Amino acid sequence: MGSQSKKCAVVTGANTGLGYETSLGLAREGCAVVLACRSQDRAEQAIGEIRARVPDAEATFLPLDLVDRESIRRFARELETKHDRLDVLVNNAGVMGPPRTITRNGLELQFDANHLGHFLLTQLLFERLDQPHETRIVNVSSLAGKWEEADIFFDNLSFEGNYDEGPDFMGLPGMLAYGQSKLANILFTMELRDRCAKAGKNVKAVVTHPGASNTDLSRNMSIWIRLLAPILVRFMDISTPAEGARSLLVAALGPDVNAGDFIGPTGKNERIGEPGLCALPPKAHDKALCERLWRLSEELLGIEFQI
Numbered sequence: 001m002g003s004q005s006k007k008c009a010v011v012t013g014a015n016t017g018l019g020y021e022t023s024l025g026l027a028r029e030g031c032a033v034v035l036a037c038r039s040q041d042r043a044e045q046a047i048g049e050i051r052a053r054v055p056d057a058e059a060t061f062l063p064l065d066l067v068d069r070e071s072i073r074r075f076a077r078e079l080e081t082k083h084d085r086l087d088v089l090v091n092n093a094g095v096m097g098p099p100r101t102i103t104r105n106g107l108e109l110q111f112d113a114n115h116l117g118h119f120l121l122t123q124l125l126f127e128r129l130d131q132p133h134e135t136r137i138v139n140v141s142s143l144a145g146k147w148e149e150a151d152i153f154f155d156n157l158s159f160e161g162n163y164d165e166g167p168d169f170m171g172l173p174g175m176l177a178y179g180q181s182k183l184a185n186i187l188f189t190m191e192l193r194d195r196c197a198k199a200g201k202n203v204k205a206v207v208t209h210p211g212a213s214n215t216d217l218s219r220n221m222s223i224w225i226r227l228l229a230p231i232l233v234r235f236m237d238i239s240t241p242a243e244g245a246r247s248l249l250v251a252a253l254g255p256d257v258n259a260g261d262f263i264g265p266t267g268k269n270e271r272i273g274e275p276g277l278c279a280l281p282p283k284a285h286d287k288a289l290c291e292r293l294w295r296l297s298e299e300l301l302g303i304e305f306q307i
């Protein structure tokens with residue numbers, strides 16, 4: 001079966017962790033998968049591993065760096081020339097708890113990569129997703145997006161002077177900034193859902209979280225925690241990446257998923273367990289907040305995202 005007839009899915013950050021497992025799962029389900037990654041070597045290794053498990057997998061690489069706006073635009077153009085259809089966009093790539101970093105766009109790295117890069121990518125691909133048949137946009141958030149302290153800090157978006165304050169999570173800096181970016185994934189989904197509904201679009205916006213999964217997301221943690229990880233995971237309700245990715249796969253392909261659903265593990269504290277419907281944080285229902293984030297994102301990117 002060629003890509004002309006297969007569903008086509010784009011997964012950002014697909015070379016490792018949840019993105020890799022999601023790509024593998026989508027390939028198993030018969031989708032043609034585009035691995036949108038910043039490293040060709042790492043993506044090609046992942047494609048080799050997918051093909052070893054799913055011999056007839058259609059998996060290809062296209063370069064994407066979410067903090068490089070030109071890279072995002074190039075990705076959208078190349079996708080259009082190389083793939084005649086697009087059915088699922090999984091906005092998965094993410095970074096957690098780096099030392100405070102200001103990107104070339106003058107923004108705090110986690111907000112720029114985790115939210116804004118995906119906002120631009122979604123805007124550029126939206127027309128292709130706008131089809132008579134149902135298509136999906138899946139935004140990958142986190143339990144951090146549900147933290148009570150998580151907010152969009154409009155007056156200090158890049159955490160000038162207070163980056164290291166906020167929730168303590170395994171000694172990582174910038175966790176409130178991470179929470180901000182992951183709340184942004186949720187608010188973006190809510191506003192997408194509303195705008196698609198209002199315009200009568202058949203594009204389903206869904207948000208998901210994997211619970212707690214043992215992936216490279218811990219790369220900014222201390223060497224000691226990373227060395228102890230194989231032992232810690234046994235005692236801390238931490239899933240394997242394949243288990244964590246089940247929520248992303250349900251969000252991407254599940255038959256009983258509605259626009260605006262928050263799909264995550266339904267076991268202990270939503271860290272592990274069967275994928276299912278999870279409660280959204282109260283801020284997700286704050287329409288003014290969702291709209292304000294949308295406008296801010298447009299302003300920061302210098303675009304209009306009209307639906």
Ligand SMILES: NC(=O)c1ccc[n+]([C@@H]2O[C@H](COP(=O)([O-])OP(=O)(O)OC[C@H]3O[C@@H](n4cnc5c(N)ncnc54)[C@H](OP(=O)(O)O)[C@@H]3O)[C@@H](O)[C@H]2O)c1
Nearest residue numbers: 013017018065066067092093094141142212213215216217
């Ligand atoms: N693991 C968990 O427990 C957990 C919990 C809640 C939410 N999440 C969310 O799940 C998503 C996937 O995380 P993961 O756990 O699978 O982490 P991971 O193993 O570290 O994978 C992150 C992926 O994002 C890519 N990435 C980072 N910055 C990028 C950029 N600027 N442009 C393009 N790609 C970029 C990485 O590429 P490189 O390999 O090139 O760095 C990698 O492929 C994230 O959005 C994360 O917030 C994870």
